[in-house]
Amino acid sequence: MTKTHFEPSIKSRPVYGVLEARTGSEHVFVANAEGAEAILDVAKVADKDFWSAAHIIYVPGRSGETFQAALKALGAPKFYVASHISSALNRLVRSLEDCRMGTQFYLTGTEGLMGQAMRDIMAAGISHMSIQTEHRGSLARRVQCVHCKGIAEDVTTDPYQCPHCDLHLFVRDHYSRRLAAFQAVRIDAEDHGNVPPAEEVFP
16 A cells, blocks of 8 residues: 555644654554554564564454454564454553553554544643654545534545534535544535535545
């Protein structure tokens, strides 16, 4: 999977980099699906001692078992495969209770996973300087309807119909770090019923 290229956008839209092995007391990886490839890229340059202090939290998603054996072979003493993002985040939050000074965090995969993981890490008082992100895989978005405040996961079309209030929404690049979600507004607010066909723009 090639690295994702994002066109320049508004300031609130997250910007992602490329994961690199850093010096730290522990290395916590949170990834889903093709995010595993970014971890394996780090493995190409990190030594064995690096992985002896690693904790990998992985959600296979649509990738199934494709990357699990390779991730396990890295030798991290803590390797957890979660069935859902919510389970992975619960594991992450529990691990933060025992977090040591100098722990480095590596988030990779979809924006929905990275945004929620970053929110939880920073809520624990950890500096953003200790967090790296790299997007891999699907562009599907976690979206909040600004009208009913409902949140939808894995939105791939624009416009899309809110599953909570049924309004047809325009998905904006405006991003809330507090909610870890993109914001969406009613697309036919000034001309009710004038809704363009939905197109898959976040595959």
